Amino acid sequence: MPVLDATHDAALRSFVPGADGHPDFPIQNLPLGIVSPADGAPRAGIAIGERVLDLPGLLAAGLLAGEAARAAEAAAGPGLNRLLALGAGPRRALRARVSELLREGSPDRAAVEALLHEAASCRVHLPAAIGDYTDFFVGIHHAENTGRQFRPDNPLLPNYKHLPIGYHGRASSIRPSGTPVRRPSGQTRPPGTEAPLFGPSRRLDYELELGVWIGPGNALGEPVAVGAAQDQVAGFCLLNDWSARDIQGWEYQPLGPFLGKSFATTISPWIVTPEALAPFRIPQAPRPAGDPEPLPYLLDAADQAAGALDLVLEVLLLTPGLKAAGLPAHPVSRSNARHMYWTVAQMVAHHTSGGCNLQPGDLLGTGTLSGPEAGAYGSLLETTNGGREPVRLASGEERRFLEDGDEVVLKARGLREGFAPIGFGECRAVIVGGAG
């Protein structure tokens, strides 16, 4: 079980206005990111309420020492890769020290206040240079829902319950929340036609996922044991694996998704650390009777006892019609990160089991995290049953797939009795019309 310490105390208060009770970033969270304040170059920061604490500034002001200073030194530059590479020790030391500095009654309050940027005036960036991006498929309800559309009697393929299925994704097109997504064109073959066409996707979809930031990494040829795999995890984010279903459906045999996914992936820009998420760790759900035991290289008692996450996940849709009518975003789905058939440690252990090397700043996606019932599906493909049952909105609009001007917002929150709720911030992007 991850250790809980003074930084998790629900009674902690911060002097930063609006931090206490902030839905995402109270003093118990302290996620890491890279921002450009209005007047400056990209730099490392920590989100607190509606402010961002300037990490290089903290170091320059002499407010950090020892391991915490080492962490901040590694965070110099335009990405956090070197900080991620350091592993848990310096990251925890930085968290502990920043928690002290931001508390009500901090003796360094004046110095720290001078290092707070208004979040609203900061531009957010990717928090690290992403070397490789791997997308898994561990949301079992999503695997069943999508598999059922192709194989009604046998939705899951024979390998699904034996290994965490994954594939290599495109790293270059990952963008932080707020970057518009251009509707892709591509080759499709509509049902009933013989010859394929080229044109804008008509079945554009989102996918609700968590992202996992890799920390130290492993050398080529040296697998990470499942019991040591959590040490490789430097943090989490939200991830929207945008998917053009019509392009994907025509191209993906036999080598898997390619252009149907590679046009864009949106992530929330804050790295929510394993420390911040410690209160929301839960046991991995027991496997249903009849499911196979994982092979030994995927099985660790401590991981089974506390390797899953209890996080409420949401998808909100804001259409031009809703905006024009002054209506709020439509809550399409509410799911939970507990619907993962494999833990993050199992994903890491499997990924490296053949010797593949992970590197600091690599990103893993979980795959779409749908819940078991309607209202908890993480994609429109599932929510509208392949476009057959539209979502109806208060504006009178309906949606089978995404239209230009639609904005998708993903959210994640940890909620547990006795602990301060924390959130991931938004993972948001608007669809804009394609080129040409």
Add this chain to the structure above:
Amino acid sequence: MPVLDATHDAALRSFVPGADGHPDFPIQNLPLGIVSPADGAPRAGIAIGERVLDLPGLLAAGLLAGEAARAAEAAAGPGLNRLLALGAGPRRALRARVSELLREGSPDRAAVEALLHEAASCRVHLPAAIGDYTDFFVGIHHAENTGRQFRPDNPLLPNYKHLPIGYHGRASSIRPSGTPVRRPSGQTRPPGTEAPLFGPSRRLDYELELGVWIGPGNALGEPVAVGAAQDQVAGFCLLNDWSARDIQGWEYQPLGPFLGKSFATTISPWIVTPEALAPFRIPQAPRPAGDPEPLPYLLDAADQAAGALDLVLEVLLLTPGLKAAGLPAHPVSRSNARHMYWTVAQMVAHHTSGGCNLQPGDLLGTGTLSGPEAGAYGSLLETTNGGREPVRLASGEERRFLEDGDEVVLKARGLREGFAPIGFGECRAVIVGGAG
């Protein structure tokens, strides 16, 4: 048709000993790479015979000016990404100037000789930091041969002749020629068994491919037209897409190859430029009667007229038994790069057609380039018909798949009447036993 100029003249001679008539690196080739000489840090170089010309040294000695100097300046540092990003102009200027400097009768001979390293004493590195690696599947004979093992009557899937099938590969595990490859362990389900096993792969294979280095790249959301796609190509290499067939067979449905490929990819370390390959450009072979015309976004008259490559490709196998007996490497296969159903320009245009951005230093693989007949197959899966018909060696050994200690060597050569033959250098690696 690519322009031929004075640098291609077959009559050119170099003062560098052994360069004239060198099978790979005569003065007509001049490929780019990154090497560490015995006494120094990694630096950019140009291969000439059995020597490597020091590019930073050439710049420091004042032997370059204008665009050629700009190219060498961009080659400072541990990777050639910034040089690749410059595109054809500076690259061509550098080639023209280096060709002059290395010729017999060069007035700068003494200064240049002082900047030549012995290739044998240099360590080779990856020539650029590889952001994303994409592997295509455009060798149609390979696609048919492997498809036939699953679907005897219908080896090619319906999309194959409409678009260049590709998938995202793993960039972190790409290594230069000479790096040993550790046999991967993984999950497999042998035929006739119900439960999967975990252990060392028993069906380890190579794949004979060309690699394509991307030059300037494109912005996210801005596709590259097929007629402009050659401008994105900064050079070529050999690529061995090592494949664990037993791991691949069990894992790959529905999202494609993952751990069966990601444990290692070996490339030849020299970037052979489009300029060096200009004499070996040929028309794309006409499609067989009944094959569909490519859609307009994949069709360009100039590309059809000169977008293919005539390069002889070879696979050699050197086993412990052959080495012990003092026997030469066994020539397993001889194929040709002309067996690509899609051109490199079509691969680039398709890859970016939905807006996916390519970046300088990205690498594309062509897929296995088998010829149509026995003796021309680019993998053991094809050569041994899935392991059923072993290769017999002069040492008395036989091989269905690779064993520990086996060394695989890939070669590529341009051979055309009236032009100096050039080669890619070796793409070589030995298999070593797995961990644990």
